[in-house]
Amino acid sequence: MVSVSLGANKYGKAENRVVRIYRDTPRHEIVDLNVSSQLRGAALAESYLTGDNSVVVATDTQKNTAFAFAKQFGVPSAEEYLLALSRHFTSSFDWIEGGLWQAEQYEWERILIDGAAHDHSFVRKGQGTRLASVQVIDGATHVTGGVKDLVVLKSTGSEFAGFPRDTYTTLVETDDRIMATSVTGRWRFLPEAVDAGIDYNGLYSEVSEVLLATFASVHSLALQQTLFEMGKAAIEARPEIAEVRFAMPNIHHFLYDLAPFGLDNPGEVFHAADRPYGLIEGTVLRDGVAEAPGAWVDLPTFV
C-alpha cells in the first residue's frame, strides 16, 4: 500500500500586468510592472489533500490586491510595493506564513521633441528589464533587486586560453575574441538596510551603470572573471548589497571563414550563434555577511 504526503508548495496569481500612472501634475510618471504573488502556509495543505478551500486566499483575490495596492500604497519602487504586498498577506491571514512576490519592471523614457522631454508621452527603453523579489520564508524576509536581458558586447579586450585539453577538446586558444552576453543578475539586500530603508530606484540606476562600466573596462581572460568583477564592483558601490548572483550566457560570435573566397578576416565578420551557448553562473558574496539560502528559493533558474 503506497502512502504519500505533501511537500513544498505555493500558489498564487502570476504575471499581473499592473500599470500605475501618477498624474497629480501635468508631468505624468509611469510605473509598468509584471507582478506575481504566491502564498505559503501549512494550513493550505488541505486544499491539496482534500480540495477544502476554506483557507485558500483565491488567486483572484491576490490579483485584486495587487491592483488595489498600486492605488492604495502606490509604487514608489517595485521592491517597496512587493514588501507592502507581503506584509498585507502575512498579516491579514493568520495561516499565511510566507510567500514569494516578484516583479519585472519595464522602463519608459520620455519622448523628446526638439530636445524637450514630453509630459505624458513615453517610449519603452528596452535595455534590460528590472527585477525585484520579496521572499518571506522560515520567519525571515528577503529582498532582492536585479536586471535581466541586459545585452552587452565588447569587440576586443577578451581572451580565452590556458584551458586543459583532453580527447574531446578542439577549441583553439584565442587572445582576441568578441565577448557578448545577456546579463541576468540579482542582488540581495542586507536585512538591516531593508529595515533602514533603501533608495531602490537610485540604487538600480547606479548598479546598472556600474555593471556596464565594469564589463567595459575589465580586460577579460574568461567570462567567469568578468562576472566576478561585475559582482564585486556592485558590492563595492553600494553598502546595501549583501551578495550578487549572475547567469551569463556566452553568446558566441564565430569568426566567419572567408579564406575559401580569397579574403582574410582579421576580426571583422562574425556569425552570431543562437544555440548552444556557454552558460556561466556565479555568486559574489560580501565577506562577513550571513548567507541566506531562503532568499533564492524558487526564483527562476540560477538567479
Next chain:
Amino acid sequence: MVSVSLGANKYGKAENRVVRIYRDTPRHEIVDLNVSSQLRGAALAESYLTGDNSVVVATDTQKNTAFAFAKQFGVPSAEEYLLALSRHFTSSFDWIEGGLWQAEQYEWERILIDGAAHDHSFVRKGQGTRLASVQVIDGATHVTGGVKDLVVLKSTGSEFAGFPRDTYTTLVETDDRIMATSVTGRWRFLPEAVDAGIDYNGLYSEVSEVLLATFASVHSLALQQTLFEMGKAAIEARPEIAEVRFAMPNIHHFLYDLAPFGLDNPGEVFHAADRPYGLIEGTVLRDGVAEAPGAWVDLPTFV
C-alpha cells in the same frame, strides 16, 4: 486527370546573423544584422518540377555571399549592403531575375564610463529594431527602410468616441484613455532618390525621431488618426520617402475596477492586456508618386 503547374515562388537562406566590426581605429564600430536572401527566376522552376538543381544557387552559397559581402563591400547601411547583394545575384547569374533581400538591424550604444563613451564596449539599445529590404521584381528595384517593435505610450491626450453602435456594441465612449502601441512601419524610397544616393542611417535617425515626436504631440481621436499623422510627418521630413506603411496594435490598457474595494481610480491603475488587441494598419502616400505594389510583395504581414 488532374494537371498542375508552378506559381509564385522564391527560395534562399533566412536569418543569417551577420555581425560586422570596423576596427580600423581603436574606436570600433559595430553593425549587427539578421539578413535573409531569396532568389526568383523562371529557370528555377525545374528544381520544383523535377528536382534538377543545375541552376539552383545553393542557399548555402547565398549565406556565404552574405558574410563575404560584409567584408568585401562592407555595411555602410543595411540598405546599401542589401542593394549590393541584389546586384551581385542578379548580375552574376543570368537566370536570376529578381529576389527579396531583407535585414533586421539591432542597434548598439557605446557603454559610458564616467560619461565617456567606450571605444569597443557596447550595450544593445533595445528600442525598436531597424528594418530594410530590397526587392527586385518585374525589372524594377524597390528599397524600403523601417522599424519594428517601437513601443510607445501616452498616458493622456487620447480619446475614442463617436463610433456607431449596433447590437454587439458595448464599448463606452472615452475622452481620456491610455494609448499604447508597438509601431511597425516601413518607408519606401523614391527610385530616383535611391539612384542619387541616400544617407540611410541619418534618415533612419531622423524619421525615428519624427515618428516619436508626432505620436507624442498629436491629440489623438483614434489610433488611425495618429497613424496617418505619423506617416505624413515622415514624408514631410524627408523628400526621399515615397510612402509609409504602418501596422499598429492598439495595446489595450484597461482601467482596473477598484470600486468594489471602496477606491476610486481616476486614470491611475491599469491592466495592460495581451490579447486580443486592436490592429490598425494604413498607408500614407506622397501625392504625385507612382504606386509600387511590387515593393511590398512577400514582406511580412501588412508591412
Next chain:
Amino acid sequence: MVSVSLGANKYGKAENRVVRIYRDTPRHEIVDLNVSSQLRGAALAESYLTGDNSVVVATDTQKNTAFAFAKQFGVPSAEEYLLALSRHFTSSFDWIEGGLWQAEQYEWERILIDGAAHDHSFVRKGQGTRLASVQVIDGATHVTGGVKDLVVLKSTGSEFAGFPRDTYTTLVETDDRIMATSVTGRWRFLPEAVDAGIDYNGLYSEVSEVLLATFASVHSLALQQTLFEMGKAAIEARPEIAEVRFAMPNIHHFLYDLAPFGLDNPGEVFHAADRPYGLIEGTVLRDGVAEAPGAWVDLPTFV
C-alpha cells in the same frame, strides 16, 4: 508644400481567443480558435484623415461579434464561422466593403483511460496548427484553409547535388542527408466549391494526411521538389482546392564532425541548427483555374 493621401488600410481586433464548447450531450466537443477580424471600406478614410469615427465599427464591437457568433452561428468549421462573420460585417454596414478574417485552430484529442476516450477531458494535440482565412476584396470572397508548424523529418531518402558552383560556393554535394522542415501551407478553395459547401474539417484531415504521406514517400532531390509534390498531391486528393502555397524552412541538421575524437559518423549524430535556415516557398496551381491574387493580400509572409 508636401501633400499626402491615404493608401491601403484595414483595422480590427486581432487574436480573440474564442473557445466554443458543445455540451448538448455528455460527450462534449471543443473548438479552440484564435480569431482576427479586420474591415476595409472607402468611408473609413475619415478616421485616418480627421479622426472622425462615425463609421468606425469599433474593434471592441468586432470582438463582441466574434464571441457572440460562436454562440449564435456556432463553429461547424473555422472556415464557415469566418464566412458568417464576413457576411455579417459586409451586410450589416453599408460602408464595409470587405475585410480579412483569420483563424488559427488548436486541435484537442480526448484523453484515453484504459483505451476509452473521455467525454469531457482533452489534451492538446500539438501537431501543427490549423489555419483558415476569409478575404472579401474587390467584390470577391476568397476562402483558404491551411496548416502551420507541422514539423517533419526524414532521416534518409534526401539528396542535394548538381547545383552550380561559383566563388562563394563551399557546400559539398550529398546523396544522403536528413531533411527536416516545419510546413506552413495554405490551400485556396475554388469559389464554386465554397458556394456548393465543403466538408472543411474532413478536408483538413485528409489533406494533412496526404501532405505527410507525400513528404514521407517522395525520394527528395531538393526541398523544392518535395514541396511541389506535396502541393500536387493535395490538389489531386481534393477537387475543392484551386491552389496550394507553402513556406518551408529547411531545418538544417549538420553531421557532427567526430573525426577529431577518432570516431566515424555514418549519418548517426547531427547538430540541429536554429539559424540561418533555408527558406523555400512555392505555389502549386490547378491548371485551368483562374488566379486570385486578392485571396493572398495581407496574409502573413508568403503564405
Next chain:
Amino acid sequence: MVSVSLGANKYGKAENRVVRIYRDTPRHEIVDLNVSSQLRGAALAESYLTGDNSVVVATDTQKNTAFAFAKQFGVPSAEEYLLALSRHFTSSFDWIEGGLWQAEQYEWERILIDGAAHDHSFVRKGQGTRLASVQVIDGATHVTGGVKDLVVLKSTGSEFAGFPRDTYTTLVETDDRIMATSVTGRWRFLPEAVDAGIDYNGLYSEVSEVLLATFASVHSLALQQTLFEMGKAAIEARPEIAEVRFAMPNIHHFLYDLAPFGLDNPGEVFHAADRPYGLIEGTVLRDGVAEAPGAWVDLPTFV
C-alpha cells in the same frame, strides 16, 4: 575596505541540439535532444577570481563530449545518456566534483501511409516535451525525469468554492467551470532504483498516461487537489519514483458575457486569457523516503 568572495557557481554549455539517428536497420529510430552540461568544483574558483583557466574544462569541450557520447555511449534514454556524461566528467577530471546535466526531448511519431508506419519519415508529436536531469552534488547523484507543456483541459467536472472572502475578494463561487493547465512536472527517481536500472522510456510513457487519466477522472474541487492526485497516481504507478513536483498554471477560460446581446451562455463560449494566470505548485512525496533537496538545486523555477 570591501572584501568579497565567490559563492555558488557552475558553468558549461547549454542547449546543445543533439539528434541521434539509429540506422542499423532500414527502420530508423530518432532521438532528439536539447542538452545542457554544467560543471562544479572548488578548484574552478580561480577562473572567477583571477581568470586562470588551467582547470576550466572548456564549454566547447563539454559540447564536443555531448555529441561524441551520442555516438560512443548512444542514447538509450535521456536519463542514461546524462548519467554517462556525468560519470565521464566527474571521473575524468579530479577537480570536477559535480554538475548539472539536463535534457529536453522532442518526441517524433512515424508518418503513416495507408495505416503503415514509415521506416524513416517522422512527424513531431508536439504533445508535451520530455525532461530529464542528472545532478551530482555533495557526493550524491540525483536523477529526475519529467514533462513540460502538456496542455490539458476539462470542459466540466471542476468546481471552485468555499474560499475565504476579504475586502479584495470579488470572485464568484462556481460549481462548473473549465479547468485547463499546462503541466510541468518532474519525478525524482529513488537512488536504489537508479542503481538497479530503470526502463526510463517505458516509465515516461506510463507516467504520462497516468497523469492524463488522473487529470481526466478526478472531479476537481481545486487545481491543488488535482495536482496532488496526479502526483499520487504517478507514485502509485511506479515504485521507482520517490517524489513528484509540479508547476501548473491555471489557464483561465472566462465565460463571455453575451447577455448584452440577448444571448444566454450556459458554459458554451469562453475567452481563453493569457495573463495573469493562477500558478499552483506542489510536491508529492512517497512516505518513508529521504528528502533530497540537492536534486532540485538550480532546476528551472519550482520544477
